[in-house]
Amino acid sequence: MPTPGAAAIPSDADWLDAAARLAMRGRPSSRPNPAVGAIIVRDGVIVGRGWTRPGGRPHAEAAALQQAGSAVRGADVFVTLEPCAHRSERGPACAELLADAAPARVIVGCGDPDPRTAGKGIARLRAAGIGVQLLDHTPSRDSLAGYLVQRRLGRPHVTLKLALSLDGRIALPDGSSRWITGEMARAHVHSRRALADAILVGGGTWRDDAPALDVRLSGLEDRSPRRLVLTRGEAPKGAQAISTPQDIADLKDTQYLYIEGGAGTAAAFLAADLVDRLDIYRAPILIGSGRPAIEDIGLGALDEAHGRWALVENCRLGSDGFEAYRRLREG
């Protein structure tokens, strides 16, 4: 037990946790690049911090190195993703910058699956005599989910949002759904929209509810993502149409897709196993007969439903509950 009042010495994982939180500042504006976070620590003091800037440059490491200046020599560099090994026309490789800066150690939260870097970034650092540790650090991986899903599965990371009564209804039988959840939960939804590259709803929801799908939070009004509609018909004004869930593979520059319903759209993405995260807002109300959250997903037996979702967030938002679940996948 640490002495009360005395600060515990942060571990490498603690510093990486902080770097992963810092990385969120780059989301989603870093696109097409991953949102990376970097922290440089010397004698227990932070001497440089960086995160990927809008459009992808500067990289997190470059920003942190510039802030640290000569203090980086002999320091520890914590970075959520393996430093890039490929020089581009937009600037030198971060692995080169780090090799020149000569820190004592570089601690990496997650290897980069990009074939231009994979393993080469770390090899370049080691060749320069720098101690490198590659951790399998879950918060780093989570902060890079959109990038990693694009690399591995060739599509955006998909979050399905549901706003439910305790008994799983999203509306009365006549469709009225304003409001199930309270103001705090609705503001939270807006904050999540601001972290997405695109929002998608079904054609019926677009027609019936005319949702604004924008970010109505002070200071974040310009963070409204672009809008998609799942429809076999024409794209409505102000939105792009896709005709099947699988078409999300064609979305350019989209790491994070946020789906807001309705029940048919939710079911279509779930049945295609194209949902990576559930964001569930639950109001302390009962509705009884009403509209279900999710239509048929083709479930054959209860056994098939188990083992797919793990709780990753759980909090109260006013009188509503919020739970987030991550899709468990192999590898």
Added chain:
Amino acid sequence: MPTPGAAAIPSDADWLDAAARLAMRGRPSSRPNPAVGAIIVRDGVIVGRGWTRPGGRPHAEAAALQQAGSAVRGADVFVTLEPCAHRSERGPACAELLADAAPARVIVGCGDPDPRTAGKGIARLRAAGIGVQLLDHTPSRDSLAGYLVQRRLGRPHVTLKLALSLDGRIALPDGSSRWITGEMARAHVHSRRALADAILVGGGTWRDDAPALDVRLSGLEDRSPRRLVLTRGEAPKGAQAISTPQDIADLKDTQYLYIEGGAGTAAAFLAADLVDRLDIYRAPILIGSGRPAIEDIGLGALDEAHGRWALVENCRLGSDGFEAYRRLREG
């Protein structure tokens, strides 16, 4: 801030909290009496503890006084319910026993609505020169919910249990529901059954699922409550029939009724506003099309659904979530 390592001095409310927890030992075997808890404290040390014994005797105060012996003189007595003022053929009134024992103070968590005692118990103690404090102590009231609801509303306290998927389903379309929740949640259900005087299911659930409705926990096998079925037809073997939710007013010696479904029975009790508590077990699975938890409850507009339920418990049971809600009522 208390010094780390130093025990904080318990407040009167802290001691009453402990008495309310102790009272749970009397539930439900104390029937027809309320399950009361009593703790006697002298110079910060517990010198007597008691809770209502099976069948209602001895009362909590009598048991605690017997344990404390002469140490009660000048001590503090914490009791969840106002001590009874009426001598019965089963023994003297607790207010008399306490007056004779001469503690310095009696701290009461909740007044007794029984007209034979209401206010008279406290008056008797004050007449004996004992300092009495009547607190409005929520844990005491909660521990007496079955007794208070019977006194105020003339019926048992009703808990509706629901075991749901994240999207509010209780079964697949074919009715299969084994299992939605995991072993820990199911054991928790058995522990809740052991606290009930009676369990009720609908006639369809009784026929289709043939539920055992017993307590299958080691050491608690003899705590299985009696079984009720909501049906217009004949009582099935091993159960008592009631034909409408309102008929629970006729149940003798029933402070706590535990309802386990199905969706029609849940809706009937909710539509009649005869549910005081929701116990919701939620598994991390999605079902999509399937059987809803609750049929039509006659809700006209979303506004009517709000402001009725307050979260009172919230924990994880293995990979499942458990939430309990209390019905908010006037007065």
